[in-house]
Amino acid sequence: MSLTRSDAGGPGDPPARRARRVSMADVARRAGVSAQTVSRVSNGHPGVVDSTREQVLAAMQELGYRPNSAARALKYGQFRTIGVILFTLATVGNSRTLEAIVDHAAEEGYAITLIPVAVPTRDGVLGAFTRLGELAVDAVIVSMEVHLLDAATVNLPVGVPVVVVASDADDRYVVVDTDQVDGARRAVRHLLDLGHRTVWHVTGPEGSFVAERRATGWRTTLEQAGRPVPPLAHGDWSAESGYRAGLALADEPDCTAVFAANDQMALGLLRAFHEKGKVVPRDVSVVGFDDIPDSASFIPPLTTVHQDFAEVGRRCVERVLRQVRNKPVEPGTTLVPTRLVLRESTARPPA
Template sequence: MDLSEPGQQDPGPAVGAQQVGSAVPGGRHRQHVTRADVAALAGVSRQTVSRVANGHPSVIGSTRERVQAAMRELGYRPNSAARALRYGQFKTIGVILHSLSATGHSDTVQAIAAQAAAEGYAITVIPVDIPTQDSVLGAFTRMGELAVDAVIVFIEVHLLDAGTVKLPPGVRVVVVDSDAGDRYRVVDTDQAGGTREAISHLLELGHETVWHVTGPETSYASQRRAQTWQTVLEEAGRPVPPPLHGDWTAESGYAAGLELAQEPDCTAVFASNDQMALGLLHAFQERGKAVPGDISVVGFDDLPDAAHFAPPLTTVHQDFAEVGRKSAQEVLRQIHEHDVPRSGTDIVPTRLVVRSSTAPPPLKR
């Protein structure tokens, strides 16, 4: 008798259980092992196997151990989706992002995965190559099909504040480095603080003003940095030069640098990321402009290679891994506390790293 529940008899092995032959010498297993296979090997019912797989407390210890041993021998893996439908949890966090190869994204995703794994969760990643309203909505729909408990989204552009993007009921959401209106929790790098520190550094060195190479106009981070650049200059009573628009690539920074090399009053430039700053350095060197002798350059990101640019780049350091940890911690908190998504922003601090690409302007040396 299988005492899986008090007073209930085990109906015995399932019909067809004699077909078990899943376990073979050498520990190899045949594919598609079923509950019936496990039940036959353990000498219990399929219902008991299901109870053991779902962690039901009614199964006595010796029976549970026998079933678990049969599962291991046969290589049986319980259907987590079916279990989730019964117990209301999939133990999976979805991650929607613009591109895994984008600056810092791999560090952020790795930190999300580590934090999730520490609490028994897995992650499912869906890249969105071209972030449009339809593509993001499609990614959300796909996440619903994959059955996740929460979603972390970082796609840069202003999409989540539009009413047309809806998530399945009950799914927890955290948005990274973007705008979520007043519907979802946001984890954001201190875009404004880092930019303010960069511009203030250049003004304190004695530069009359600071030129700016922006990122894409659709980027939330780029917009925040550009807005702060302009605000700091206006607060200091300095002229605000016309911004040059880039697209995060070194090529766009190079093109902007060729233009700025022809501006006689340009002695300092703030690039919205390190890759565009690298392009600036290339253009200035090509046009005979010494950095920092003629023009100072500051970037944003603090890429691992930034310390090895020629010259080493002064830049704003942002902690991509901490963004990932905070994002995962917040969605896990929402899951554990059965909390609905809430608005508000958690800010991850930045810091200015001063290297050799900045100095006082030529006339004030």
């Protein structure tokens, strides 16, 4: 299989002399036509007689011609590619959002290039933005859930359309996000409506915008209802951290309802309560956030706040492509609504 390329020879190194790839000129020579005719055939343009077209096609086949996308992009000034900057695919939210972005971009004929930020430090982010300048992308979607955006935005290349997901970048940017605050409100209201006196909360890692917003929704809902606000339990999105939080919560005598900032931590809670002999939902009610597919199979199936990842992805792509196409896009935040999915992990509080 094809060892065409030579030693790395990237920018910075002298480009190694390589077996030149077959170009339009080669095909043209072989087919006995001009390069322009090859171009026309290659792009399906009209005005080429069938016999000629076939000769060209045959020549392409024989030579294994592949159009050079660099040259094409240089000509068109576009790559039909969107860059996505993110920290990790390990969280369900990130990977589902990415999938939605990929799918909708594909519908529009755009591919996605991932620009990972290895370490979520300031330098890491700056590095990603720098690399961005060298990358073959027409626009960028930034998915950063930690407090590093400000440091980084300074460096956002001018002239590249940008859409930001799941952050609270200021209004100069185009932002798309799930309505975290309202989602949390729904979760808390549901528990309150069931008769629970108050609701405990297991939050996400420090510095996470998303975690902060969900906690805000939780706190303000309690305050507005005039309920006491219990101390916050800290997690890091992982089931394991939810388990640890649950072990502690199980010892709180008046804890009858817990809202976990994501489904994975809710899973940990369920296990902790189970081990401590507390029956969900008889003794404690649990609500999650995300509605990952697995949550319907937890024991018991989890009541949770459904995030419409597909819609978030769709809107990101739509808004970023509007910019690429020079259509007006006003900065500001687009919120995608959530909905509460009722399953079996919530009930009235024990009498």
